[in-house]
Amino acid sequence: MVAAVRVHKVGGPEVLTYEDISVQAPGPGQLRVKQHAIGVNFVDVYFRIGLYPPPGGLPFVVGNEAAGEVVDIGPGVSEFKRGDRVAYVQGPGCYAAERLVPADRAVKLPDKISYEQAAGMMLKGLTVQYLVRRTFKVEEGTIVLMHAAAGGVGLILCQWAKHLGANVIGTIGSKDKAELARANGCDHTILYRDEDFVARVKEITGGKLCDVVYDGIGKATFPASLDCIRPRGLFVSFGSASGPISAFDINMLQQRGSLFATRPTLNTYAAKRADLLAMAEDLFAVVGSGAVKIPVNQRYPLKDAAKAHRDLEGRHTTGSSILIP
Numbered sequence: 001m002v003a004a005v006r007v008h009k010v011g012g013p014e015v016l017t018y019e020d021i022s023v024q025a026p027g028p029g030q031l032r033v034k035q036h037a038i039g040v041n042f043v044d045v046y047f048r049i050g051l052y053p054p055p056g057g058l059p060f061v062v063g064n065e066a067a068g069e070v071v072d073i074g075p076g077v078s079e080f081k082r083g084d085r086v087a088y089v090q091g092p093g094c095y096a097a098e099r100l101v102p103a104d105r106a107v108k109l110p111d112k113i114s115y116e117q118a119a120g121m122m123l124k125g126l127t128v129q130y131l132v133r134r135t136f137k138v139e140e141g142t143i144v145l146m147h148a149a150a151g152g153v154g155l156i157l158c159q160w161a162k163h164l165g166a167n168v169i170g171t172i173g174s175k176d177k178a179e180l181a182r183a184n185g186c187d188h189t190i191l192y193r194d195e196d197f198v199a200r201v202k203e204i205t206g207g208k209l210c211d212v213v214y215d216g217i218g219k220a221t222f223p224a225s226l227d228c229i230r231p232r233g234l235f236v237s238f239g240s241a242s243g244p245i246s247a248f249d250i251n252m253l254q255q256r257g258s259l260f261a262t263r264p265t266l267n268t269y270a271a272k273r274a275d276l277l278a279m280a281e282d283l284f285a286v287v288g289s290g291a292v293k294i295p296v297n298q299r300y301p302l303k304d305a306a307k308a309h310r311d312l313e314g315r316h317t318t319g320s321s322i323l324i325p
């Protein structure tokens, strides 16, 4: 038996139940991994509250990102051996001391990436990889607006976009977070709880507006985010921290200057193993060189997963949060 955090009935953080579960021997194509660090993500909240249904139904082990050591290997696995250090985005199922992982979803960790860094960046960093390199090719001079710039995805995206030469504008919920965002690649910060962020974007860009807006907030920042985009620019709605965006009239894109809009997810971009490996290599390169740092700013014992969720939803966290089994 191993310690895990399960949900038996969807709801608030209190439904996260710390208990023992059994883990079977790995089947064909599977690895058994002893997890050293587990990432906490907003998507874990979406599963916990029932916004995303767990594929295997209730109860389910929460969590979508972790890193650890291979302790057993199922039939047909040749790419990994016992003792390999691995990380993965594979969920739900990560809030546990040990788990089974499909080998074709795991990536070997370079020596210079720690388990904690890996757990703080596999889901968030691979997301940033596709957002700045694939969904929109950020380059020298690109004007980027990133909402929740001091969050888990936010701090990584701001650093990476800056590294690519972008002019980065970030929104944040407090003055402390603004300071952190500026230390991590933001050229300009906007306190969007107090300031009109559309007016500030117009002022900062001298009316040019942004080439791309990355919006993981959803309901609370829509449709104002569209007003920050230059004609034929791109709106990337990649999350719903404040709740999902309701159905909207597509003519809103025409009225603001033939805008493009997309609602991407990492699952699609990393669906093929070759893409997963190429994206991970790119992520490990920018982290390994020091161009992008992974700020793991909150650590909790696994049994305190409910506190980790309260802090994340309460907007009390910055950077990445991890659970230690």
Ligand SMILES: NC(=O)c1ccc[n+]([C@@H]2O[C@H](COP(=O)([O-])OP(=O)(O)OC[C@H]3O[C@@H](n4cnc5c(N)ncnc54)[C@H](OP(=O)(O)O)[C@@H]3O)[C@@H](O)[C@H]2O)c1
Residues within 6 Å of the ligand: 040, 041, 042, 043, 123, 124, 127, 148, 149, 150, 151, 152, 153, 154, 171, 172, 173, 174, 177, 216, 217, 220, 238, 239, 240, 241, 242, 243, 264, 265, 266, 267, 312, 313, 314, 315, 316, 317, 318, 319
């Ligand atoms: N599509 C994908 O592939 C993908 C992958 C990973 C993550 N995501 C999305 O990326 C976003 C960020 O994820 P994360 O795990 O890194 O979280 P996070 O940014 O660390 O935390 C969410 C942040 O959103 C801001 N926020 C604004 N309104 C909020 C509200 N009503 N409730 C809670 N937070 C609110 C808060 O920052 P301030 O206090 O600064 O406002 C909060 O710290 C989420 O929407 C997530 O679903 C999408």
